[in-house]
Every structure is written in structure tokens, then in C-alpha cells.
Amino acid sequence: MTDLKPWTAPEWEDWLDEELDAALSLRRTSRPAAMALATLGRDRQDFARHWIAIVAKTNPELAFHFANRAAEGLRRMARDDAEAWIIQAMDVYDKMGLYPAIAALGDIETFAAAREQRSRAAALEQVGPVLELFLQGLSGRRLKLEAGDRTFNDTARIHLPASLALLPTREANLRLYKVTAAHLWAQTRFGTFPGNDPERLVNRCHAFPDATYACGLFHALETIRLDACLARELPGLHRELRTLQDRPPAPASWAPWVARLEAADATVDDSYEALAALYGEPLPAPHLYQGTLDAAAVAAALKSRLEEERTALQNALKALLGDKPPQTAAPEERRFTVHDKDAGRNDPTLLLDGQPLAVPPDVHALMRSIAQDLGEIPDEYLVPAGDGAYAAESGKKPEDVWKGTYHEEGAFLYNEWDYKRQHYRKDWCVLRELDVHPADEPFVAETLRKYAGLASRLRKTFEALRGENATQRRQKHGDDVDFDALVEGFADLRSGRELPDGLFLRNSRFARNIAVMFMVDMSGSTKGWINDAERESLVLLCEALEILGDRYAIYGFSGITRKRCEMYRVKRFEDRYDDTVRARITGIKPRDYTRMGVAIRHLCGILNGVEARTKLLVTLSDGKPDDYDGYRGEYGIEDTRQALLEAKRDGIHAFCITIDTDARDYLPHMYGAVNYAQIDDVRKLPLKISDIYRHLTS
Amino acid sequence: MKPGVVRTEALLITKEPYYEPQGDEILLFESAYRNRIPVLLKGPTGCGKTRFMEHMAWRLRRPLVTVSCHDDLTASDLVGRYLITAGDTAWVDGPLAHAVRVGGICYLDEIVEARKDTTVVIHPLADDRRVLPIEKTGEVLRAPPEFALAISYNPGYQSVLKDLKQSTRQRFVALEFDYPPADLEQRIVDRESGIGAETAAKLVRFAAMTRNLKGSGLEEGASTRLLVHAAKLMVSGISPVAACRGAVAQALTDDPEMVAAINELSASLF
Numbered sequence: 001m002t003d004l005k006p007w008t009a010p011e012w013e014d015w016l017d018e019e020l021d022a023a024l025s026l027r028r029t030s031r032p033a034a035m036a037l038a039t040l041g042r043d044r045q046d047f048a049r050h051w052i053a054i055v056a057k058t059n060p061e062l063a064f065h066f067a068n069r070a071a072e073g074l075r076r077m078a079r080d081d082a083e084a085w086i087i088q089a090m091d092v093y094d095k096m097g098l099y100p101a102i103a104a105l106g107d108i109e110t111f112a113a114a115r116e117q118r119s120r121a122a123a124l125e126q127v128g129p130v131l132e133l134f135l136q137g138l139s140g141r142r143l144k145l146e147a148g149d150r151t152f153n154d155t156a157r158i159h160l161p162a163s164l165a166l167l168p169t170r171e172a173n174l175r176l177y178k179v180t181a182a183h184l185w186a187q188t189r190f191g192t193f194p195g196n197d198p199e200r201l202v203n204r205c206h207a208f209p210d211a212t213y214a215c216g217l218f219h220a221l222e223t224i225r226l227d228a229c230l231a232r233e234l235p236g237l238h239r240e241l242r243t244l245q246d247r248p249p250a251p252a253s254w255a256p257w258v259a260r261l262e263a264a265d266a267t268v269d270d271s272y273e274a275l276a277a278l279y280g281e282p283l284p285a286p287h288l289y290q291g292t293l294d295a296a297a298v299a300a301a302l303k304s305r306l307e308e309e310r311t312a313l314q315n316a317l318k319a320l321l322g323d324k325p326p327q328t329a330a331p332e333e334r335r336f337t338v339h340d341k342d343a344g345r346n347d348p349t350l351l352l353d354g355q356p357l358a359v360p361p362d363v364h365a366l367m368r369s370i371a372q373d374l375g376e377i378p379d380e381y382l383v384p385a386g387d388g389a390y391a392a393e394s395g396k397k398p399e400d401v402w403k404g405t406y407h408e409e410g411a412f413l414y415n416e417w418d419y420k421r422q423h424y425r426k427d428w429c430v431l432r433e434l435d436v437h438p439a440d441e442p443f444v445a446e447t448l449r450k451y452a453g454l455a456s457r458l459r460k461t462f463e464a465l466r467g468e469n470a471t472q473r474r475q476k477h478g479d480d481v482d483f484d485a486l487v488e489g490f491a492d493l494r495s496g497r498e499l500p501d502g503l504f505l506r507n508s509r510f511a512r513n514i515a516v517m518f519m520v521d522m523s524g525s526t527k528g529w530i531n532d533a534e535r536e537s538l539v540l541l542c543e544a545l546e547i548l549g550d551r552y553a554i555y556g557f558s559g560i561t562r563k564r565c566e567m568y569r570v571k572r573f574e575d576r577y578d579d580t581v582r583a584r585i586t587g588i589k590p591r592d593y594t595r596m597g598v599a600i601r602h603l604c605g606i607l608n609g610v611e612a613r614t615k616l617l618v619t620l621s622d623g624k625p626d627d628y629d630g631y632r633g634e635y636g637i638e639d640t641r642q643a644l645l646e647a648k649r650d651g652i653h654a655f656c657i658t659i660d661t662d663a664r665d666y667l668p669h670m671y672g673a674v675n676y677a678q679i680d681d682v683r684k685l686p687l688k689i690s691d692i693y694r695h696l697t698s
Numbered sequence: 699m700k701p702g703v704v705r706t707e708a709l710l711i712t713k714e715p716y717y718e719p720q721g722d723e724i725l726l727f728e729s730a731y732r733n734r735i736p737v738l739l740k741g742p743t744g745c746g747k748t749r750f751m752e753h754m755a756w757r758l759r760r761p762l763v764t765v766s767c768h769d770d771l772t773a774s775d776l777v778g779r780y781l782i783t784a785g786d787t788a789w790v791d792g793p794l795a796h797a798v799r800v801g802g803i804c805y806l807d808e809i810v811e812a813r814k815d816t817t818v819v820i821h822p823l824a825d826d827r828r829v830l831p832i833e834k835t836g837e838v839l840r841a842p843p844e845f846a847l848a849i850s851y852n853p854g855y856q857s858v859l860k861d862l863k864q865s866t867r868q869r870f871v872a873l874e875f876d877y878p879p880a881d882l883e884q885r886i887v888d889r890e891s892g893i894g895a896e897t898a899a900k901l902v903r904f905a906a907m908t909r910n911l912k913g914s915g916l917e918e919g920a921s922t923r924l925l926v927h928a929a930k931l932m933v934s935g936i937s938p939v940a941a942c943r944g945a946v947a948q949a950l951t952d953d954p955e956m957v958a959a960i961n962e963l964s965a966s967l968f
Contacts, residue, residue, distance in 0.1 A: 133959030237966035
């Protein structure tokens with residue numbers, strides 16, 4: 001077999017038969033695929049082989065379909081695009097299963113066209129974060145953006161297409177995104193859907209014989225009104241809006257209505273009047289940026305939000321009452337009122353019994369939001385919630401996820417690295433945070449008694465680590481004169497040399513600014529002495545760390561399959577080391593498997609939220625990454641390694657302490673040659689940690 | 699002239715610094731001053747705390763000594779130290795001791811930035827003893843009635859590490875500052891830059907938009923000071939969008955997405 005000669009059809013057939021064995025049968029052979037593939041050049045053939053083998057490892061059936069499509073796909077697309085095509089199909093497979101994935105592979109035409117369009121398309125994924133901030137800046141409240149097929153605002157979310165390629169350049173499409181979002185926002189801002197009557201649009205439109213047409217006409221009229229509002233409030237935006245599209249002016253019969261809608265005091269009522277007057281006129285072509293109106297969605301969203309906000313405000317008022325010192329008046333006699341000092345600014349002030357009340361910012365934001373929807377805050381909203389009104393709390397708790405129907409609410413989704421694909425599997429792991437059940441055993445006291453000598457030695461080593469006042473000599477500036485330096489300096493001066501400039505003493509304290517995260521293996525294999533060792537070390541460590549005053553947190557990890565990764569909170573950064581934490585340490589129990597990558601990603605996320613000069617992630621584990629659904633061997637090691645590389649990128653030092661005697665094989669690969677330690681005796685563990693500390697903080 | 703000492707006359711403010719009161723802060727400050735109670739100014743950056751101090755120093759005709767605190771500020775930076783001159787050592791007062799000696803107003807800006815042990819040296823000055831012991835010279839400075847102490851801090855940066863100790867904060871009369879209401883802020887921006895009421899109003903609306911983003915990736919919204927900067931740039935001929943980009947968006951954050959969003963906001967307004 002020479003390097004340059006293409007594979008022949010029989011060679012392909014043999015190879016495919018072997019790779020795709022599970023997907024083939026008597027009536028379903030690899031011959032058609034082999035024939036097609038044999039027509040490709042050698043480098044494309046190699047590319048196809050490479051990926052067929054990878055896909056076959058994921059699913060032979062999918063690989064069979066891929067093999068049949070590969071020749072066509074590779075002929076149509078450049079290498080990068082083809083790779084994206086395969087990866088996308090595998091992502092679909094991961095998320096939705098085999099048949100949608102086969103469909104995704106099949107649609108080469110669409111995919112190739114989409115790739116081509118991509119050069120000028122703008123993707124919501126890309127502009128979304130900026131747009132969300134932009135809208136929040138405009139309105140003061142968070143408006144969620146959602147990717148969908150249609151473009152509309154249901155008052156809770158702004159729905160935009162996942163990508164836009166209507167205009168010839170990418171820049172223009174990006175601008176179109178912004179203008180569309182701003183225009184939809186204007187519907188909320190300038191009262192297209194007054195909150196006090198959620199059903200209004202639906203009812204009004206249905207009063208006409210053709211409700212769809214009426215809704216369209218109303219939308220066209222509202223667009224005229226909103227454009228005028230935008231021209232007044234945001235002239236810059238309005239200019240952009242004009243430049244996007246040339247349009248014929250509105251028909252002459254519309255002129256008086258247009259003038260009225262463009263007036264500064266026009267409201268949605270004028271649009272409704274215009275609708276009645278102009279009903280029957282042909283609809284003008286819609287603006288590129290106007291989207292659609294979805295009356296039903298608006299009604300539903302408004303209703304549910306009003307209800308939510310009302311409950312939230314009432315609960316907040318109740319909490320506010322609870323904070324106030326009890327007065328003579330019984331709580332039910334106290335009255336909240338609202339003073340809207342400047343009606344135009346939507347900035348209501350809350351009064352309690354006529355006295356202005358300082359409200360927390362979130363409550364204030366809530367009041368503003370209500371005032372924006374309703375124009376005012378109705379009195380019935382100002383009745384504090386009664387007892388037991390907290391039913392609004394979501395019934396879905398993370399620990400109940402396996403009890404009823406499966407849900408991913410409140411869970412964290414993380415990518416996982418597939419080394420074979422050299423790509424991430426998106427949102428592959430579903431992780432939940434749970435509490436460790438505190439155990440009521442005298443474990444901590446026993447440990448401290450058992451290791452009394454070690455504990456006191458540890459305390460000494462840690463005390464030595466503590467930042468002490470150090471006097472630096474021979475400084476240019478300082479708090480005091482360094483007389484030694486001065487005497488020498490004068491000697492120098494007398495002998496004709498220059499007086500050195502460092503003549504001062506300076507006190508400087510090395511402020512410790514460290515956050516440490518301990519990630520504790522709670523897999524089933526730790527059962528027995530390893531679990532005891534982990535818990536004992538944690539106790540000793542906590543005692544020692546309290547001396548240093550460093551911030552630290554402890555989380556346990558375990559889980560079974562990617563859908564059930566679990567982090568157990570033992571001590572969060574903000575928790576104090578108290579009896580509850582001690583009881584939780586005692587309560588650390590061996591559970592299921594060791595999926596390390598996702599745990600590392602989650603904890604790094606937490607560490608990233610902490611402000612510290614040095615961030616440490618210390619893993620206590622008993623072995624290799626290992627989970628039920630194929631997360632073992634090289635796959636697990638490579639994913640863990642990737643997660644650790646991500647951590648490093650975020651400036652987090654990772655260190656692993658393991659009790660696995662085979663660890664030398666894979667740990668250097670994962671953590672780097674110096675960032676791990678093997679331990680065969682618990683007593684060494686806390687000392688090892690103090691070593692790491694000195695190493696990393698001095 | 700002694701080294702390191704600013705002449706008292708140089709610290710006197712002769713021209714009235716422009717200041718628009720937001721409430722009764724001038725009255726409160728004056729009466730705290732008469733009663734010899736130190737004052738704590740709270741509020742976000744760039745809302746006029748330092749300007750207020752200059753205004754009050756002018757009003758009370760006292761020299762103003764301002765110290766911007768930083769995390770390396772030591773007690774001797776405030777109180778004083780020995781310097782070496784030709785063949786001898788000479789004591790040089792720090793700004794705090796200097797202010798006490800001349801009966802001026804000592805203003806410690808962003809006090810929480812200073813090291814915790816530094817903050818403590820103001821304690822004897824900040825209660826009814828009103829003395830400043832100088833250990834190194836064995837001297838005890840008694841503050842004259844005209845001396846006043848004022849400190850400022852920004853509760854927005856509050857973190858566990860940077861908070862005022864109760865023992866410090868409970869010695870002061872506290873004045874709270876915030877960004878002025880829209881009409882007042884517009885007047886200030888106009889007056890400071892000469893940009894004209896209409897553009898000033900737009901800038902103030904722009905500031906409100908950035909303040910809406912506080913907590914969503916922005917630590918603080920645009921301060922009045924930044925608005926004045928932007929307005930000044932515009933007055934000297936920079937286009938509004940470019941002025942807002944340079945003076946506000948880039949000054950507020952380094953996060954590219956946030957900068958982009960703020961630029962979009964200013965582009966929409968102007």
C-alpha cells in the first residue's frame with residue numbers, strides 16, 4: 001500500500017465491513033459506500049476513514065449513514081466545513097439520538113448552504129450577550145433573548161431568529177439584530193401592551209371580521225408610532241433604522257393618521273382608532289425589523305408575570321415588615337402606600353404609614369417593573385403576603401430529580417472533552433449541588449484526640465506560614481531610618497563615594513490572599529479506610545486553615561452517568577467552620593463513581609467567582625477518573641486533563657493528592673509532573689498540604 | 699522651606715469651587731464642624747465627594763489637606779517621619795500632622811484602601827480627645843478648634859476585606875452622597891463643560907442607562923465625573939459617540955461585550 005494511491009473499492013469494502021460490522025446485513029452492504037468513496041482523492045479518503053472510525057465508536061449505525069454520505073459531503077465542502085458537518089451531526093446524536101442525527105447528516109445541501117451563508121450571517125449566539133446588556137441598559141430590567149423561528153416580543157422575552165442573513169453583509173445583519181431587538185423593546189417601553197389589560201389586543205382584533213389582517217394592520221400602525229417614539233428618544237438608533245431599508249412612503253389616505261401617530265403624545269389608543277378607521281386598506285410591506293405580533297403569547301406572558309410580580313412584591317413587603325421593630329399598631333393595620341414623585345420617570349417611592357421607606361434595590365427594581373407595566377402600583381399589590389404565602393417556591397428540588405419525572409431545572413450543564421473527536425460534547429454533563437447530610441457522631445472530637453500530636457505540629461507549621469510583619473532594610477522610602485545603612489552610608493560619603501539611596505526601614509506585611517478549594521472524592525471505591533482518611537485529613541486541615549485565616553471551601557463529588565453528576569456541599573467559602581460543617585465532614589459517605597472533569601469545571605466556576613491572588617484547587621482522590629457510561633481509561637483521563645487545562649487558563653493552581661498506587665502512570669499527564677502527590681498514610685496528608693501551601697504561597 | 703511640606707497658603711482655596719447641593723449636606727457639615735465632630739462621606743466614585751470637600755474648605759476658609767489612601771499607606775505616611783538631610787535627621791510632618799498643626803481640614807479619600815493599622819491612627823483625633831500622639835518625637839499634638847477630619851469611602855466596593863471597622867465608623871457623622879437627580883446632574887454637566895442643556899440631558903440619560911447595567915457585569919455606572927469628561931471632549935470637537943466611547947465605555951470596563959453594549963447605547967442616543 002503506497003501513500004499516494006487511492007484506496008480501491010474492494011479495499012474500502014473490506015475495511016468498511018470490519019468497521020461497520022454491527023450495522024450491516026445481507027441486504028445492507030457497504031458496497032455503495034465503498035464505490036462512492038473509491039472515487040475520492042487519497043487525502044479525502046484518509047479524512048473519511050479517520051472520521052468513519054471515530055463515528056463508528058460512537059454509533060455504528062450513524063457511521064454507516066455517514067459512510068454513505070461522506071463522498072458527496074466531501075466533494076461539496078472544504079475540509080473544515082466537512083468536519084463541522086460531522087461534529088454537528090454527532091452533537092445532534094448526543095442530544096437527541098440516532099434518527100435526528102441521521103437526518104442532520106443527510107441534509108448536506110442545507111448544511112453546505114448554511115456554511116456558505118455563515119460568512120455574512122450574524123448569529124444570535126454571538127451578539128446575544130451584547131444585545132442583552134444593551135436592552136438592559138435601555139430599560140433597566142432584564143429582558144431575556146430567546147432564539148426561535150419567529151421574531152416577536154411577548155413582554156417577558158424577546159424572540160429573535162438564531163441567525164440573520166437577510167442583508168448582504170455581516171455588519172448590516174448585526175445592525176439589523178440590534179435594531180430589531182430595540183424596536184421590539186420599544187413595544188414594551190412605549191406601551192403597545194398595557195399591562196392592566198392583557199387580553200386587549202386579542203379582543204380588539206377579534207372584533208373585526210378578519211382578525212389576522214386586523215392584527216397585521218395594527219402592527220403596521222404601531223410600528224409607525226414606535227418609530228416616531230424612537231426618533232425622539234434614541235435619534236442615533238432611529239438613523240440606523242432608516243439606513244437599513246428604503247421604503248415607499250405610506251399611502252396618501254394614511255397621512256392624517258400617520259401625523260397623529262407620530263405626535264409626541266400618541267398612545268396605543270391612537271393606533272387602535274387608526275386601525276378602526278383604516279380597516280380594509282391594503283397592508284404595507286412589513287419593515288425588516290418589525291417582527292410579528294403574537295397577541296396570545298403576549299396575553300399569556302403578561303398574565304403570568306403580573307401574577308409573579310404581585311406575589312414577589314407582597315412577599316417582599318412582608319419581609320420588610322418583619323425587619324421593622326414591632327410598633328404599637330398590629331402588623332395587619334400597617335399600611336404601605338406608594339408615592340410616584342415624578343410620574344414620567346417610573347420611579348415610585350414606598351411609604352409605610354406615610355413614612356418613606358428605604359427598600360432594597362431588588363424590591364425597587366420590582367416596583368419599577370410593575371409601574372412600567374401598569375402605569376402605577378395598584379393598592380392590592382401593597383398588601384403584604386400573609387403567612388404561608390411562600391407557595392410560589394419552586395416545587396422542584398435537586399434531590400427529587402430521580403423521584404418523579406426527570407428534569408434538568410436548577411442543574412448546571414457542562415461540556416465534556418471527547419479526545420477522540422478532539423471536540424467538546426456540548427452540555428453533556430448535568431450536575432447538581434446537594435447538601436451532605438450532617439452526621440451526628442463524635443468523629444471530629446475523636447480525630448482531634450487521636451491525632452493530638454500531629455494537630456499541634458501542624459498548627460506550628462501553619463503558624464509559621466502566616467503572614468508576619470517583616471522589616472525590609474535599605475529601602476528608598478520607609479517608616480524609619482535604617483541606622484546601619486546610614487552609618488555605612490556616611491562612611492562611604494566621607495571616603496568620597498556617593499551616599500547610597502536605601503537608608504530607610506520599611507514595614508511590610510505580606511497579606512495572604514488565598515482561596516483554596518478542596519474537592520473530595522466520594523466515589524464508592526473510597527469505602528473503608530480511604531474515606532476515614534479523607535475525613536480525618538479534612539478535620540485536621542480545617543483546624544490548621546482556621547489559623548491562617550485563608551478562605552477555603554470543601555465540596556465532595558460523585559455521581560453515576562453524565563446525567564447525574566453530583567457535588568456535595570460540605571463547606572462553602574462563605575460558611576464558617578462551625579458545628580454544622582463539622583457534622584457535614586463527619587457525614588461524608590462513599591457514593592457512586594468518579595467523574596472528575598465536570599466536578600473540576602464546576603468548582604473552578606465557583607473559584608472564579610472568588611477574588612483572591614492565589615487560587616488553589618486541591619483534589620483528594622483514590623484513583624482514576626471512572627464512571628459508568630464509558631468515562632474511563634483514556635477518555636476519562638483526557639477529559640480531566642482538559643478540565644485542568646481550563647482551570648490553569650483561569651489562573652487556578654490544581655493539585656492532586658491521591659491514594660492510588662498506580663497513579664504515577666497517569667497523574668503527571670493530568671496534573672503535570674510536580675502537581676500531585678501520592679500518599680499511603682493519612683498522617684502524611686495534612687503535612688503534604690502544608691508543603692503545597694508553602695510551595696505555592698512563598 | 700522644609701522638605702516635604704506644602705505651604706499652608708497653597709492649601710487655601712481662594713476661588714469658590716462649583717458645587718450644587720443635593721440636599722442639606724452643607725448645613726450638616728457646617729454644624730458638625732462647629733461641634734468638632736468628624737465627618738464620613740459615603741457614596742460612589744465621581745459623585746462629588748471631593749468637590750464637596752473643596753467647597754466646604756472654601757466656605758469655612760480653612761486649608762484643605764487631601765490624602766488619597768492606597769493599600770500601602772502607612773501610619774508614618776500620615777503622621778510624619780525622619781528624613782536624612784546633610785549630616786542630620788530632620789522630622790517632617792505628614793499631611794495629617796500638618797493639618798492638625800495649621801488647623802486645617804484633613805480629608806482622607808477612600809479610607810478603606812488604607813491598611814487597617816493605618817486607619818487606627820486617626821482614632822484619637824476622631825473622638826472628643828482630638829489629639830494626635832506622635833510616637834517618634836514624643837509629641838502630642840492637640841487639634842485646634844478649626845481642625846476638622848473628614849474621610850470618604852465607597853460602600854459599593856464593599857467586600858469582606860475592605861470594610862470600615864465599626865470602631866472607626868462610629869466616630870463620624872455620615873453624609874450619604876449619590877449621583878444627583880437627573881435635572882441637577884444635567885445642570886452640573888452643563889456648567890462644568892459648557893456643552894449646553896440639550897446634550898447634557900442626553901448624557902445624563904446615557905449615564906442612567908449605564909447605571910441600569912450595574913450588577914450585570916458592571917461594577918458602577920457612569921459617574922457624574924465621567925459625564926463631565928465626555929462633555930468636555932465633545933466641546934472640543936470630538937464626536938459624541940467617540941467621546942462616550944473614550945470617556946465612558948472604555949473607562950468603565952475592559953470587558954469587550956460590555957464595552958460593545960455601552961457603545962451601542964451611546965450610538966442609539968446621539
